Amino acid sequence: MTMPNVISASFLLPKRPVRAxxxxxxxxLSAALGSQAQEAPKLKIGIVTFLSGGAAGPFGIPARNAAxxxxxxxxxxxxxxxxxSKGIAGALIQTVVIDEAGGTTKQVTEYRNLVQRENVxxxxxxxxxxxxxxxxxxxxxxxxLTIFFDCGTPRIFEDASYTYLFRTGPHGTMDNVAAARxxxxxxxxxxxxxxxxxNYAWGQDSWADFRLSMQALKPxxxxxxxxFPKLGAxxxxxxxxxxxxxxPDILHTSFWxxxxxGFVLQARARGVFDARKVLLSAGExxxxxxxxxxxxxxxxxxxxxxxxxAKPSALNDWFRKAYYDRFATPPIYASYKMAIAFLGVxxxxxxxxxxTGKVPTQEAVIKAFEFLxxxxxxxxxxxxxxxxxxxxxxxAIGTYKFDKAAGQPTFxxxxxxxxxxxxxxxxxxxxxxxxxxxxxxxxx
Amino acid sequence: MRGPAVxxxxxxxxxxxxxxxxxxxxGWLRFITLIALAKGLVVLSLMLLMRAGLxxxxxxxxxxxxxxxxxxxxxxxxxxxxxxxxxxxxxxxxAVAWVLGFLLTRYREIFFAMLSLAFSMILYGLLVKSSxxxxxxxFNLPTPTFLGFAFAGTAARHALFVxxxxxxxxxxxxxxxxxxxxxxxLGEAIRENEIRVEYLGASVxxxxxxxxxxSAALAGAGxxxxxxxxxxxxxxxxxxxxxxxxxFVAILSGTGSVAAPFLGSFVFEMxxxxxxxxxxxxxxxxxxxxxxxxxxxxxxxLWSLFRRRPxxxxxx
Numbered sequence: 001m002t003m004p005n006v007i008s009a010s011f012l013l014p015k016r017p018v019r020a021x022x023x024x025x026x027x028x029l030s031a032a033l034g035s036q037a038q039e040a041p042k043l044k045i046g047i048v049t050f051l052s053g054g055a056a057g058p059f060g061i062p063a064r065n066a067a068x069x070x071x072x073x074x075x076x077x078x079x080x081x082x083x084x085s086k087g088i089a090g091a092l093i094q095t096v097v098i099d100e101a102g103g104t105t106k107q108v109t110e111y112r113n114l115v116q117r118e119n120v121x122x123x124x125x126x127x128x129x130x131x132x133x134x135x136x137x138x139x140x141x142x143x144x145l146t147i148f149f150d151c152g153t154p155r156i157f158e159d160a161s162y163t164y165l166f167r168t169g170p171h172g173t174m175d176n177v178a179a180a181r182x183x184x185x186x187x188x189x190x191x192x193x194x195x196x197x198x199n200y201a202w203g204q205d206s207w208a209d210f211r212l213s214m215q216a217l218k219p220x221x222x223x224x225x226x227x228f229p230k231l232g233a234x235x236x237x238x239x240x241x242x243x244x245x246x247x248p249d250i251l252h253t254s255f256w257x258x259x260x261x262g263f264v265l266q267a268r269a270r271g272v273f274d275a276r277k278v279l280l281s282a283g284e285x286x287x288x289x290x291x292x293x294x295x296x297x298x299x300x301x302x303x304x305x306x307x308x309x310a311k312p313s314a315l316n317d318w319f320r321k322a323y324y325d326r327f328a329t330p331p332i333y334a335s336y337k338m339a340i341a342f343l344g345v346x347x348x349x350x351x352x353x354x355x356t357g358k359v360p361t362q363e364a365v366i367k368a369f370e371f372l373x374x375x376x377x378x379x380x381x382x383x384x385x386x387x388x389x390x391x392x393x394x395x396a397i398g399t400y401k402f403d404k405a406a407g408q409p410t411f412x413x414x415x416x417x418x419x420x421x422x423x424x425x426x427x428x429x430x431x432x433x434x435x436x437x438x439x440x441x442x443x444x
Numbered sequence: 445m446r447g448p449a450v451x452x453x454x455x456x457x458x459x460x461x462x463x464x465x466x467x468x469x470x471g472w473l474r475f476i477t478l479i480a481l482a483k484g485l486v487v488l489s490l491m492l493l494m495r496a497g498l499x500x501x502x503x504x505x506x507x508x509x510x511x512x513x514x515x516x517x518x519x520x521x522x523x524x525x526x527x528x529x530x531x532x533x534x535x536x537x538x539a540v541a542w543v544l545g546f547l548l549t550r551y552r553e554i555f556f557a558m559l560s561l562a563f564s565m566i567l568y569g570l571l572v573k574s575s576x577x578x579x580x581x582x583f584n585l586p587t588p589t590f591l592g593f594a595f596a597g598t599a600a601r602h603a604l605f606v607x608x609x610x611x612x613x614x615x616x617x618x619x620x621x622x623x624x625x626x627x628x629x630l631g632e633a634i635r636e637n638e639i640r641v642e643y644l645g646a647s648v649x650x651x652x653x654x655x656x657x658x659s660a661a662l663a664g665a666g667x668x669x670x671x672x673x674x675x676x677x678x679x680x681x682x683x684x685x686x687x688x689x690x691x692f693v694a695i696l697s698g699t700g701s702v703a704a705p706f707l708g709s710f711v712f713e714m715x716x717x718x719x720x721x722x723x724x725x726x727x728x729x730x731x732x733x734x735x736x737x738x739x740x741x742x743x744x745x746l747w748s749l750f751r752r753r754p755x756x757x758x759x760x
Contacts, residue, residue, distance in 0.1 A: 052725075052728065098720055098721070098724055099725070102720075103680040104677075104678055104680065105479065105670055105681075106716075108475075108674045108676065109472075109475060109479060110720055112472045113472045113476075113717060113720075113721065115472075116470055116471040116472035117470070117472045118721070129581045130581045130680075133581055133676060134582070134584070134674065134678075137676075141597065142471075153581055155581070200579055200580035201575070201578065201579040204579055205575075208575075228573075231580075
């Protein structure tokens, strides 16, 4: 119970009950304080992810599951080294979970509630780029440590700079830069590309990044058609016809969720996959659901070295097994990204706390978080951009192959790209960087 | 009939109480109250139409226009004064409504509802397609100045609250006066019997046109205030579910008084935020169940709680 509630309630009550209420509150408070003195300190984390709506199934729920798993594992100290101490700098995690649905006005309201009503110590959340853009300035106003774990738009740290805000997931530019590099290497004979993307910010940005990257890598490549059906359209007959008439060598789509599954089934029946390379830039979450229905040879990205692209390591092996044992489904990239956010927070808190044996102040955590490098199930993450607030990581693209004998999706011809090869250097905007022909990129 | 002293005095006391409460409230509650007041303006605009028998499922059109007018006012025209942004939102919404009014006032009932919805979805579609405006991601607004003063942090929040509360109070008071005038009562008359209104010498379409523009201006003000308070705008403001939410709150509130929309809007925001906090997976069910209970037990909306005695409404 917070003080304001007691005060506002006391206006409504006659005098005598007020005294009783105050006495009771004081008694409760002292009891609570007394019992807390013996317990370990607490770290209250607000978690915001889609629990309803179209993005809940493919991203929101897998992310929430990962959060649940990480909170329990960190509190019990069962995460492999270097994260095997109990809690975060000795503090046990408590969570408040909020649905990301309802639009930006609602999310700004709920962010304020988390900070000012629930008194959380930090917030981890946000899948939608719109929500990230809207919440970002509020983190500065309320001066509260906030970690964006998934949203993709590079605009967050390219258009502004923030003190209290960090993003542990690399932004969306590297998805399509890596995909373009992969196609330039594996399909050098391709002369034309086409795009099929949902008509909203994610689809428009993904296509722009991919088109500019292909034009930079293969000057003179022609664009056959750019299709922008609306988000959640479900039926793609007309778009598929346009693609079949145009006969592009490469088809790019950033579809996700039910749209992606619908498109794959409809396009496959009409032979879209037969004569060309089809790239599903965010296709990874669908592979376990669709299995053999995705044709072999489809090129798929996972927005980083997540999921099947994650290299074996103690951390990754533990995460995959713990996640599978608990939820009976393998973790997808949204799960990995949520786990990365928790590990980043743990690494930053413990770096700030080193040697003191106390939970560090927010200022100390922020200082420790800037330019932090930490190990994750997806490999090393470095807070290299946005004055040390925006992460970069390696990326991987692979060719899909369904292993019929094992009944498992797999990737062949996987190519890994170093973080500096697919992310712009500090201080350069993504679009300008791609147009400059990836000036300053370090590829091995 | 109550005396004029009570009619003016009581609301004014309420208004002063609200402003004072704004300074005492914790930050999160002040923000919710502010949003409730801004959205209350849109619900008020729906009430004005409902009294004339029209239900708009597209009030998001003017809410979104008001917000985008304010947003582009800051970012393109470099206007930083909050009152100027508000005026811009009202003017743009009013102007668009004046043009669309020539068409929309020819329709009634479901046809009016669907056509208004269609126009709001056209705006939504245009905004989504324009990547210069950030498409679905939208764009941010900096904190504006207030009468030339640039506040920061908590002071800016207080200033925004006082501005929004004042606009809401002024709008409610003016609309109350309007609804009590002959032109205002034409709304009920039109709802009951249009032919009789024409026989009495009034122009039904003219009266509806005025009401439609007024209602759009109110919704535009709500949109501009929400945009400035949230600091971010995106096309969802014009989406049909946003419009639907306003109709939902209008039904929850009831059309009994100009204060009802603000009360209903506040109650709705509070129910929703606590449902978010305490049942994050099933908050929609809590909101839906509340709506059902209100419809079943309070057909006149929340405002029927404040009625002195049930008024019998006879319809032909």
